[in-house]
Amino acid sequence: MRVLLFTGKGGVGKTTLAAATGACLASRGRKTLVVSTDPAHSLADAVGGTLTDEPSEVDSFLYGAQIDARALVDDAWDTLRGELRTMLSGLGLDTLDAEELTVLPGVDELLSLGRVRRLADEGPWENVVVDCGPTAETLRLLALPEAVTGYLRRLPARRSATRVARSVDAFAAHVESLRAMLTDHETTTVRLVLTPERVVAAETRRTLTALALRGITVDGVIVNRMMPAAGWWRGTAATWLRTRRAQQEQVVAELRESGLTGRTLRMVEHRAVEPVGMAALLEIAEELYGQESPLLGEPEVTPLLRTTEVEAGVQLRVVLPLTRESTVQLARVDDDLAITVDGFRRLVALPEALRPYTLTGAESDARGLLVHLEKPT
Incomplete structure (x- = not known):
């Protein structure tokens, strides 16, 4: 399939x-x-x-x-939303709070x-x-x-x-x-x-x-x-x-x-x-x-994260297609990297072995982000 x-x-x-x-x-x-x-x-x-x-x-x-x-929303979501509202109200939230929590854009x-x-x-x-x-x-x-x-x-x-x-x-x-x-x-x-x-x-x-x-x-x-x-x-x-x-x-x-x-x-x-x-x-x-399959064969899949050990710690390559005009923001949030590119944001979990490391800097190029992580002392 x-x-x-x-x-x-x-x-x-x-x-x-x-x-x-x-x-x-x-x-x-x-x-x-x-x-x-x-x-x-x-x-x-x-x-x-x-x-x-x-x-x-x-x-x-x-x-x-x-x-x-629209019919799917009428048939399925309204029922679950009502049940969620009942549960949240029973946990001490007032009616307005419960209503807001069950609005899912x-x-x-x-x-x-x-x-x-x-x-x-x-x-x-x-x-x-x-x-x-x-x-x-x-x-x-x-x-x-x-x-x-x-x-x-x-x-x-x-x-x-x-x-x-x-x-x-x-x-x-x-x-x-x-x-x-x-x-x-x-x-x-x-x-x-x-x-x-x-x-x-x-x-x-x-x-x-x-x-x-x-x-x-x-x-x-x-x-x-x-x-x-x-x-x-x-x-x-x-x-x-x-x-x-x-x-x-x-x-x-x-x-x-x-x-x-x-x-x-x-x-x-x-x-x-x-x-x-x-x-x-x-x-x-x-x-x-032409005579080729519309399925185009096996797609090329590149892992999102690649690591390279260096003297001071680890360089973490985040493989993304970037251009010179791309606006990139990077932050450490607990055990995740918060990566934002041109307004699109995702939390990427760090490999467990790298979680004790400290984020010291990053740079970008056409292949993606190169994140510098310093080993714990």
Whole structure:
């Protein structure tokens, strides 16, 4: 089973490319589900059919679904939230405090991810292709399992035998299973979609860093809507095409030089007609993958932390794709390193052997952070 998560800045064409990838897998005899968690559903438009929350057949070996996050919240979270409020009130918190503690931002995205997990586990699919929301929403979605686990750990102590406690524990276990699925590079990978524009490319680089901080693997980058080559054409339109294509190729060259080494980068040309339906999707897939598998083989996985012993102590390499424009902050919080890059923050647990060491400094380069730890005296 492989789960491919497609995301990118709004409007770059990720839904179309997710659908094309699913159509390609299905055309090769692999039972595939394409599912949308994007609140602005357009997957049904791309496949040229009608989709609901339940998977339905789109074509031979291809199934589709659009998750209704609002319905999931109404069905599942409200019940648990009410139980949490009762438990917290019983522990001495007043009604207002209990209400505030049970407001969980992003719960709709979390439940959508849980629905994807259930569909992947319960269905006969060999592959699940997920059309995620735009990058900002996706980063919040992928960070939620870790954040919610920490949230639940901070709840006041409770008696494990109570019905509420069992509900909370079951929810915590479910969230932890989602985190494990996202960070299992053999099962789940992210594919980033962008258009060849510098603003979009900059967001893509930040997304790569944010995903690396979360331990989530990116297996490929797709540059969509490249202008066709003008060839031997002459005239104003041909000159415009050449100029625009040259600008796009410069953006792609800068992307290749800025930390995308080791990831497959593919390009798709702009279409004159909006691609809708299986024939159009398979045409895009042919340009994208040719005779290769859309799964792109085994992704390159680099451990987040590497240690090197030096005379004064240890140098800890935190492997992250950084650029000269990256803003990095580092702090020691108990036994963790608090790493913040361009506003994305994660607590990274230090290896147990390094916890007695003292943080004395750090520097950054294209390969990530180099943290200096001094051995205890």
